[in-house]
Amino acid sequence: xxxxxxxxxxxxxxxxxxxxxxxxxxxxxxxxxxxxxxxxxxxxxxxxxxxxxxxxxxxxxxxxxxxxxxxxxxxxxxxxxxxxxxxxxxxxxxxxxxxxxxxxxxxxxxxxxx
Amino acid sequence: xxxxxxxxxxxxxxxxxxxxxxxxxxxxxxxxxxxxxxxxxxxxxxxxxxxxxxxxxxxxxxxxxxxxxxxxxxxxxxxxxxxxxxxxxxxxxxxxxxxxxxxxxxxxxxxxxxxxxxxxxxxxxxxxxxxxxxxxxxxxxxxxxxxxxxxxxxxxxxxxxxxxxxxxxxxxxxxxxxxxxxxxxxxxxxxxxxxxxxxxxxxxx
Numbered sequence: 001x002x003x004x005x006x007x008x009x010x011x012x013x014x015x016x017x018x019x020x021x022x023x024x025x026x027x028x029x030x031x032x033x034x035x036x037x038x039x040x041x042x043x044x045x046x047x048x049x050x051x052x053x054x055x056x057x058x059x060x061x062x063x064x065x066x067x068x069x070x071x072x073x074x075x076x077x078x079x080x081x082x083x084x085x086x087x088x089x090x091x092x093x094x095x096x097x098x099x100x101x102x103x104x105x106x107x108x109x110x111x112x113x114x
Numbered sequence: 115x116x117x118x119x120x121x122x123x124x125x126x127x128x129x130x131x132x133x134x135x136x137x138x139x140x141x142x143x144x145x146x147x148x149x150x151x152x153x154x155x156x157x158x159x160x161x162x163x164x165x166x167x168x169x170x171x172x173x174x175x176x177x178x179x180x181x182x183x184x185x186x187x188x189x190x191x192x193x194x195x196x197x198x199x200x201x202x203x204x205x206x207x208x209x210x211x212x213x214x215x216x217x218x219x220x221x222x223x224x225x226x227x228x229x230x231x232x233x234x235x236x237x238x239x240x241x242x243x244x245x246x247x248x249x250x251x252x253x254x255x256x257x258x259x260x261x262x263x264x265x266x267x268x269x270x271x272x273x274x275x276x277x278x279x280x281x282x283x284x285x286x287x288x289x290x291x292x293x294x295x296x297x298x299x300x301x302x303x304x305x306x307x308x309x310x311x312x313x314x315x316x317x318x319x
C-alpha cells in the first residue's frame with residue numbers, strides 16, 4: 001500500500017490548523033512585500049529630509065535637522081516660549097495655517113543646508 | 115488620530131507615554147513603539163526629560179503586562195476544567211499549558227520587543243496557563259527594558275529619518291510575528307504527522 005502524501009494526511013485530519021498556517025503565510029507574504037517597497041522608498045529618499053510634521057516642536061526640528069533652535073525661532077517670527085510648543089500651536093497663535101509655517105521652515109532649512 | 119496623539123506628547127509627556135504603553139500591552143490598537151520613538155526625539159531635543167520618559171514608558175508597559183497576566187490568570191480555572199475533561203483536545207491543551215509553564219518566560223521575553231505584535235496575547239496565555247508569577251515578571255521586565263531602549267534610542271538617534279523608518283520597522287515586526295505564528299503551527303503539524311505515522315505503523319503490525 002502506498003503511503004498517502006503528508007499534506008494529504010494533514011489536510012484530511014487537521015484542516016483548521018492547515019488553514020491557519022496558510023493564513024499566517026499569506027500575512028507574512030503581505031508584510032514582506034510591503035517591507036521591500038518601504039525599504040526601497042527609504043533608500044531612494046534617505047538623502048532627502050523627511051517632511052516636517054505639525055506635531056513636531058521647534059526643538060525637535062532643530063535636533064533632527066541639525067539647526068539652532070533660536071535661529072529657527074527667529075525664522076518663525078520669534079514666538080514666545082518655543083519650548084514644548086508644537087508647530088501646530090505656534091501657527092495657531094500666529095493665526096495662520098500650519099502648512100504655511102511648515103513651508104517657510106522647510107524653505108529656510110533647505111537654503112541653510114546648501 | 116496618531117498625529118493628534120503625537121501633538122499631545124510635548125505637553126503631557128511622560129504620563130501620556132505611560133498610558134499609551136500600558137494600553138498597548140492589553141491589545142488596544144495604540145502605536146506605542148511609534149510614540150516611544152517620538153518621545154526619544156523630543157528627549158534628545160531637550161523638550162522632554164530623558165530619564166522620566168524612559169521610566170514612564172517602562173512602568174506603563176510593566177503595569178500593562180501585569181494586568182494582562184491577571185486577566186489571563188482569572189481564566190485559569192476555566193482552562194483547567196477543560197483540561198480535566200479528558201479527550202484528545204484536552205490532552206493537547208494540557209500539554210500546551212505545561213510547556214507554557216516550563217518555557218513560557220522565553221516567549222514572554224521575545225514577545226516584548228522582537229515579536230511585539232504578539233505580546234498582549236502572550237500575557238493572557240501566560241496567566242491562563244499559570245506560568246509562575248516571578249518567572250513572568252522577570253521575563254516581562256527584561257523584555258520591556260529591551261523594547262524601551264531600542265525605540266527611545268532609535269527615536270533619539272535618528273530623529274531626521276523618523277518618517278521613513280517607522281513604515282520599515284512596523285512591516286518588519288508584522289513579518290516576524292506572522293513567521294513566528296507560522297513556525298509554531300508548522301511544528302504542531304509536524305508533530306501530528308508523526309503521531310499519524312506511528313498510529314498507522316502499529317495498526318499494520
